[in-house]
Amino acid sequence: MTMVAETMTAKSGSGARRLLSGDEAIARAVWESGTRVAAGYPGTPATEILESLAQYSGLHTEWSVNEKVALEVALGASMAGARAFCAMKHVGLNVASDPLMTMTLTGVIGGLVIAVADDVGQSSSQNEQDSRYWGRFAHVPVLEPADSQEAYAMTKRAFELSEQFETLVILRLTTRVCHVKALVTPGERVERRVPGFTINPARWVMVPANAKKRVPLQLERERKLAVFGESFDLTIDEPGDDRRAGFVVSGPAYLHLREAFPNAPLIKLGLSYPLPLERIRALAATVDKLVVVEETEPLIEGELRAAGLTVYGKDILPRIGELTADIVGPAIRRLIGEPEPAAPPARGPAPSVFPRPPTLCAACPHIGVFHTLFAMRRKVVIMGDIGCYTLGAGHPWHALDSCISMGAAMGMALGIDKAGGEGDAKKAVLAVMGDSTFLHMGMQGLLNIVYNRGNVTALILDNRTTGMTGGQNHPGTGHEIHGLAAPQVDFAKLCEALGVKPERIKVVNPYDLNGLFRTIRDEIKVPEPSVVITNQPCTLIGEFVRREAxxxxxxxxxxxxxxxxxxxxxxxxxxxxxxxxxxxxxxxxxxxxxxxxxxxxxxxxxxxxxxxxxxxxxxxxxxxxxx
Ligand SMILES: Cc1ncc(C[n+]2csc(CCOP(=O)(O)OP(=O)(O)O)c2C)c(N)n1
Missing domain, CATH: 3.30.70 (Alpha-Beta Plaits)
Known part of the structure; x- marks a missing residue:
């Protein structure tokens, strides 16, 4: 039962169809749902959800410093009875997983939806992972839209489900759903009364005595969700008249399958966790072969096997990257013994496109840093991080020796320093990261270096933006998500507060190559933590001043x-x-x-x-x- 009362004071909306990306459609639905608080941290392909949402009025939107904080902000709002929303890319949910795994015990009051976008095909990510696992791990429902209209509809239903079952709900997206535009019919915003927070330690203070009592409730909720899933109307049975194979599909894989086999019977999962096992069994009983078509991991496939069903899946379909009709079609035709259709007439040789590796922009301030680091390459090992500056690992600089996860450079640098050893380990150790990355998860690592008396020189590349994801504001830019003035972090003072000696903190102009070289050279000689902060803005933001060519x-x-x-x-x-x-x-x-x-x-x-x-x-x- 929800404590949130709906007041039905609708604000202006629009019934006209609009061409929206999945990200924009979700933003619209979040707004219409009467959401009061939305938080997130940029990350492809989810960034545009919050960027788009920030253009609506009537709710608080923010770039939080990282995804964990964003989820905690959303939880707080939900505890006060407001609808709350949180958006992030797949790796962001790893960062937010700590509160996630306990929020699942407390449950929520105001509807709370997490949109998590998996970069299937790795267009812009350090790994490919399947966020649907979090639904299983945290015992929370997972909705999987296939296109913009579904993303819109499922977002609205996700809030309702969240309040009905008092659970946070995961909306699992993929790059294709986030970025492809399709027609959406939007509605109107429904304002909702927010009752405010009620003190209730048994519910919100998750010490063992209280938390233990919540576990049975969580399992009971999961059982009820499974029953609900059997009749959930956004899970769709499409009969079809070809009995040679029946399909269980989720997300955009549905569109590829339909293109390859227009008449196949299938179940398109709206709620992909918990699975509607009875509905799937009923389908299995009517077809010769049951095939699960899902992107990345064989997750549903494994669960159906565990439930005693004979299924095909990743034994015939690839486990890596996106599925397309060209991949799905031949694999399934082979399975059911159908000959390949005649090849379409050849269209001539494919046009050759000159390979263009990603590179830093002309005059990017990071260029000076990596040019300088290349010059001292024989003397340093350079722990890197994630951002535009990761390109420093590539040609012609070759001046970055690692890239693992946001903020990792600091900890890894300390580890290398403490490990000692021969060879490259004898070199000076540097940690390089951008300003947004430093504030996301890097500053704890610097504090750790200071605390544990590490000998590391940290380079903070302050270009006054989150460049990699398209230039979002963060606490170091002096502006918030709407571009309005906000308190601005002073990186030098912050590093001092973390314990770095003031004389070991240098702010330099990265365009002054000689000055930068001298500063880094001097700092790596000093056997204690030091910080070099570069201070020129990204060339793509308003602050950048163009000079004579x-x-x-x-x-x-x-x-x-x-x-x-x-x-x-x-x-x-x-x-x-x-x-x-x-x-x-x-x-x-x-x-x-x-x-x-x-x-x-x-x-x-x-x-x-x-x-x-x-x-x-x-x-x-x-x-x-x-x-
Ligand atoms: C946990 C996590 N969240 C978000 C991202 C997406 N992402 C990659 S780099 C980056 C920040 C880059 O900004 P900054 O550190 O300022 O460096 P810049 O790109 O401006 O050089 C973000 C948000 C990610 N890879 N991992």
Whole structure:
């Protein structure tokens, strides 16, 4: 029973159909559901949910410092009887898993929905994982939409379920559902009265004596949800007339299966946990073979086998990446002994696309850092982290030796420092991370370095944004989610508060390559924790000031290629030629050029060039006209 009273004071909405991405559709549904508090931390492919939600009024939206905090904010709001929402990418739920695993015991008051987006196919993530496991682990229901309209409808139902069963509900998304646009028919916002928090230690103080009493309730809730799932109307039975195979599908896999087999009987799971076992058994009894079509892990497949059903799944379908009709169709045709349809007429050779590896932007302040670290490569090991700066591991810098999880660089650096040993372990240890990453989970690691007397130099790359996910604000930017002014963290003072000595904290301009080199070189020599903070903004945010573009002067360029080593994408090779040194030794000279449209005049290449061959375009033009 919910304590939340619905007041039905609807605000303006729109019945007209709109083309929305899954993320936008979820935001709309969250708003319409009368949600009062929504929190999250950016992460592809979920970022746009909160970005979109922030444009609605009538609710508090925030970028929290990390996903654990976001979930705790949502729980607090729910405890006060408000509907609450939380969005994150799949790895974010790992971070939030600690409160998750106890919230499942307390349950919720106001409806609480977590949208968790799995990056199936790993377009922008450090791993591929299946968040549906959290539903099983935490004993909470999991809803799996296949497209934007379903994402919208299921979000609304998720709030209702959450209040009906007093449980948080997981809305499991994939990249395809989040980013593909489809037509959605939105409704109107329904305002809801918030009763406020009621003190109730037996419910909210999860000391063992209280928590133990909640476990049977949690299991009973799960049993009731299983019964409910058998008649849940967003789980759909589609009869079909082909009896050779019947399918159990969830999420966007449904669309791929339907494209490959329009007439196959199937159960499309809306609630994919708990499973509607009786409905699935009924389907199994009417078909020759039962096939589970699910992306990534053989989760449903395993549960059906455990329930005594004979099923096919990952023995015929891939376990990695997205499924498509081209993958599903042939695999199932082989299973049921159906010949492949005649191949469509050849369309000629596929157009070849020049491979373009990801790279840092022209004038990105991180370029100076990795150029500098490359120069001292033989003397340092560099624990890296996750953000735009992870590209420092790639060509031409090769100056990042790890990337595991957000904030991990600090702890790993200390581990390497303490382990000692020979070889690379004798080098100075650096930890590199971005400003958002530092605030997300890095600062605890720095505190740990200080506390345990580690000898690590931490580089905090403060570009005043969460660059990797498209430029979201965080407590270091001075702005909140709506772009309004907010208290701004002073990174130097924060590091001092964490115990780093003031004289060991240096703030540097990463475009000043010599100054940066000297600062890092000096700090790694000191046998105690030190911090180097870079202070130039990301080139893609409003704060960045574009200056005069530069060019390479042909008569001064020796073809040494030093400017290319910088890795700025505004600089490219114009011509290669065989040259000879004074000793007659042959070498390949690399004459370069600067794309004036991309160049922002950051001058890093001016410092990298030893021959004065790079100058502002205006200067050289002026010099020319003088003559
Ligand atoms: C637990 C977790 N949450 C979110 C993400 C998505 N993500 C990757 S890097 C990053 C932050 C990058 O910002 P910052 O540290 O400021 O570095 P920048 O990209 O600006 O260089 C985020 C949010 C993630 N990989 N893991």
């Amino acid at each position: 530069h060019q390479v002067l042909d008569d001064k360029c020796t073809g040494c290629g030093s400017c290319m080593d910088l890795g700025c994408p505004a600089i490219s090779v114009r011509e290669r030629a065989e040259k000879h040194t004074a000793d007659g030794e042959a070498f390949e000279a690399t004459y370069t050029q600067i794309d004036a449209r991309a160049c922002t005049g950051c001058t890093m290449c001016v410092a990298a060039c030893n021959h004065g061959a790079i100058q502002p375009i205006a200067n050289t033009a002026a010099a020319g006209s003088c003559c």
